[in-house]
Amino acid sequence: MLKAWRDLRAQGVFIPEYINDILNQPIFDNPFIIHNAKSFYFQNYVNVGLIKVCDLCYNILPGILPYEAILDSFYDEYDVNSKSVKNQFDVILKALPKEWIDKLKINSDFAENSIECQLVIDENSYDLSNLRSGVVYKFFTDNVFKDPTCISHWESNGFNVEWKQVWKSVSMKSSECIDNDFKIVHNIIWNNLKLYNINILDNPCCKLCNDLSDETLLHMIFKCTSIKPLLNMIQDMLEYFSQNTGFTYDQFKYWMIFGYPIRKENNNVFLILVFSIATISIIRRRTLYNKNGIIVNVCTLFKRMFINYIKNLKYYLQMKGFGHKFTLMFLSHPYVKLDGDNVYVNID
Numbered sequence: 001m002l003k004a005w006r007d008l009r010a011q012g013v014f015i016p017e018y019i020n021d022i023l024n025q026p027i028f029d030n031p032f033i034i035h036n037a038k039s040f041y042f043q044n045y046v047n048v049g050l051i052k053v054c055d056l057c058y059n060i061l062p063g064i065l066p067y068e069a070i071l072d073s074f075y076d077e078y079d080v081n082s083k084s085v086k087n088q089f090d091v092i093l094k095a096l097p098k099e100w101i102d103k104l105k106i107n108s109d110f111a112e113n114s115i116e117c118q119l120v121i122d123e124n125s126y127d128l129s130n131l132r133s134g135v136v137y138k139f140f141t142d143n144v145f146k147d148p149t150c151i152s153h154w155e156s157n158g159f160n161v162e163w164k165q166v167w168k169s170v171s172m173k174s175s176e177c178i179d180n181d182f183k184i185v186h187n188i189i190w191n192n193l194k195l196y197n198i199n200i201l202d203n204p205c206c207k208l209c210n211d212l213s214d215e216t217l218l219h220m221i222f223k224c225t226s227i228k229p230l231l232n233m234i235q236d237m238l239e240y241f242s243q244n245t246g247f248t249y250d251q252f253k254y255w256m257i258f259g260y261p262i263r264k265e266n267n268n269v270f271l272i273l274v275f276s277i278a279t280i281s282i283i284r285r286r287t288l289y290n291k292n293g294i295i296v297n298v299c300t301l302f303k304r305m306f307i308n309y310i311k312n313l314k315y316y317l318q319m320k321g322f323g324h325k326f327t328l329m330f331l332s333h334p335y336v337k338l339d340g341d342n343v344y345v346n347i348d
């Protein structure tokens with residue numbers, strides 16, 4: 001095409017005036033598109049199909065595409081040096097005649113022929129070209145996203161869940177904690193009842209206690225008598241932190257499933273982590289039993305995991321320059337102590 005253009009040019013110059021002539025102009029080796037007093041040629045642009053002025057423009061709307069859209073054209077083709085693509089794009093923008101850019105901005109030909117895209121959201125009409133992403137985001141969250149099935153599951157089981165709190169409760173948690181909490185809240189942890197229902201097990205009962213109860217998620221992480229010593233240990237800690245307010249049996253059950261809520265006080269991060277790591281240790285102990293037939297002491301497993309977690313968190317925060325946060329979160333109560341660089345966690 002560029003060769004044809006050169007040949008044609010040799011026949012005499014015509015000045016592009018109308019919008020379609022401008023849009024059809026080659027970008028490179030074009031005597032109208034001049035940088036430092038000469039035309040130029042960028043092979044990488046030609047390779048990805050950015051050849052004519054219209055290739056730099058929107059299809060329906062008037063105007064030149066933003067750089068990000070230009071860069072997108074390169075990603076499938078190249079190991080992109082985005083800096084040089086940007087520099088080249090700046091050269092092209094500077095070199096395009098000003099009157100062309102003005103015409104491309106109004107681009108009346110296109111405006112007349114284009115379809116007006118309008119969206120009606122909450123009885124307000126929006127022109128697609130001026131639509132803010134916030135409006136679209138709200139539209140999707142209000143109208144398109146569906147509640148996860150766990151919401152109806154827990155409601156039908158009598159739980160009145162503060163979901164906003166639940167989704168927010170990720171403070172200081174490791175990805176393993178977040179992942180495990182997510183699975184619990186969505187009721188997607190395998191248990192014997194689920195396995196029985198799909199004919200993998202002959203019996204839905206819990207194997208870790210003698211209750212002959214079906215092993216549901218709630219049984220596994222709260223009702224099973226085999227985890228009673230751990231629940232007692234957590235209850236002692238809760239009593240220390242709730243001296244003024246107290247707590248009910250139902251609140252305790254709720255926190256084992258949905259996590260301890262985030263509050264303003266820094267030291268509640270301690271309890272958030274206690275609940276999160278408690279359920280991981282309960283589920284890990286069950287997995288160990290199912291795989292190897294070994295029953296591990298649930299309190300010992302929890303303590304080891306929790307102490308390691310707190311130690312690692314201290315080093316992590318220190319490394320990030322947030323050592324003072326560790327002090328605020330963990331040293332205002334008797335469960336964690338520092339001696340020089342050593343952390344002692346006292347949760348017996």
Ligand SMILES: [Zn+2]
Pocket residue numbers: 206207208209210211219223224225226
């Ligand atoms: Zn049990």
